[in-house]
Amino acid sequence: MNNIHYINNDLLDFERIEEILKNNFHLALAPSAENSIVKCREYLDNKMENSDDPIYGVNTGFGALYNVKISNEDLSKLQENLVKSHACGTGDEIPRQIARLMLLLKVQSLSYGHSAVQLVTVRRLIDFFNNDVIPVVYEYGSLGASGDLAPLAHLSLPLLGLGEVWHEGSRQPAENIMKKFGWEPINLKSKEGLALLNGTQFMSAYGVHCCLMIFRLSRLADIIAAISLDAFDGRIEPFHELIQKIRPHKGQIKTARRIRSILEGSEMISRHKVHIQDPYSFRCIPQVHGASKDSINYVSYVFREEINSVTDNPTVFPDEDLIISAGNFHGQPLALALDNLSIAAAELGSIAERRTYQLLAGKRGLPNFLVVNPGLNSGFMIPQYTAASLVSRNKQLCTPASVDTIESSQGQEDHVSMGANAATKTFMVLENLKRILAIELYNAAQAMDFRRPLKTSPVLEKFLAEYRTRVNFVQDDIIMYNDINKTIEFLDEVIIELPDEEITKYQL
Helix, strand or coil: CCCCECCCCCCCCCHHHHHHHHHHCCCEHHHHHHHHHHHHHHHHHHHHHCCCCCCCCCCCHHHHHHCCCCCCHHHHHHHHHHHHHCCCCEEEEHHHHHHHHHHHHHHHHHHCCCCCCCHHHHHHHHHHHHHHCECEEEECCCCCCCCCCCHHHHHHHHHHHCCEEEEEEEEEEHHHHHHHHHHHCCCCCCCCHHHHCCCCCCHHHHHHHHHHHHHHHHHHHHHHHHHHHHHHHCCHHHHCCCHHHCCCCHHHHHHHHHHHHHCCCCCCHCCCCCCCCCCCCCCCCCHHHHHHHHHHHHHHHHHHHHCCCCCCEEEEEEHHHHHEEECCCCCCHHHHHHHHHHHHHHHHHHHHHHHHHHHCCCCCCCCCCCCCCCCEECHHHHHHHHHHHHHHHHHHCCCCCCCCCCCCCCCEEEECCHHHHHHHHHHHHHHHHHHHHHHHHHHHHHHHHHCCCCCCHHHHHHHHHHHHHCCCCCCCCCCHHHHHHHHHHHHHHHCCCCCCCCCCCCCC
């Protein structure tokens, strides 16, 4: 028996989304949401019966064709044509978990009763979600301005029995799935195609997915940095509370407090140090990791607002007897946030690679390249090369998308956000960050083993013990990509336990 999440006016947050996705919740509309959807649809139907006034996207063409009036008998065909003609995505398929998240977010946005869709249309999207029927959506095609038109067209095609979907591990025509479940194609009414295609659910789904990733990766970055610091025989003084108080950025304070807490009880960190200072990649962990945390919190704020918003156009207000054509579909808030997130994540990777580099240098009693017999063995020389290549790739991906715009639709859409491109490249940056952190952990665990029998803190000893059940100490040269892949899997699966957590893990 599946748990059920009821779509209503309650705020949808990261914690709830992760619970829905991880625990395979089914969706259902709360009575209040059903009433709002029906009320808005009935309002528009009555409006169309009693008025011949042009309403953008309802009885007119789209974009630059906004001044072309469409007859009442062609309104349904207009919406069907819109969905078919806008399904122009190309490139790779997006990850299925993101397409599934798009379904959830589209249902949430349509449930507020400002989009004038049919109840049957929303219910069918819920059917897709509940039965794991995931539309095939492509990576490229959205300008992130009139909504994510091309990706959302692909998401919507199966409503018409068109396009392709994933179901039970295979990609197949949507028509086949419709027959399997006994579903009839939806006959779209006025405005429905536009309500489905306008909206920011492609950008938003990527953004939510990336937020959930970075919440985890940021915590792992702190844990792995603490291992590296201790293995390098680093100093704890730069993490002193007084240092943070006189430069009180929230992320900096949080990071320093967390590192102090993680390292509490370490024999390594408390022993006498010969060296007076550490390199910046160790000494400035609070400042660098902290700045990224502050950016992540800004980004998470943006997406918390977005996933609880109505972003199609025109927007219908039944109680006020208003239909307003505006621009809530414009992705500029998301584009700026995603570019910010990619930079914040890239910097976590950049400083992690520098710590990895320092561990290999044969300093402070550690052997060259962290191997017992360097020369005969290359040891950990080349994993650092791999990390460096990933850091460089992230720098290239961090060129902002949000500062670009290309005029489209004969000048009617003369400023676009490019937020979809910001979304897909941010996802790549985060995947690369995970690989970089895995390589740092691979090196730091090896370095820590050269410090035995001294111990690090109880928190880190537990973390390292679990890691060593997956990846062994390297005595002589081995094929290392297997260990790197195992480390990446470990980061995906390990349960993160931090002693300083005082707020939800969905905020840094």
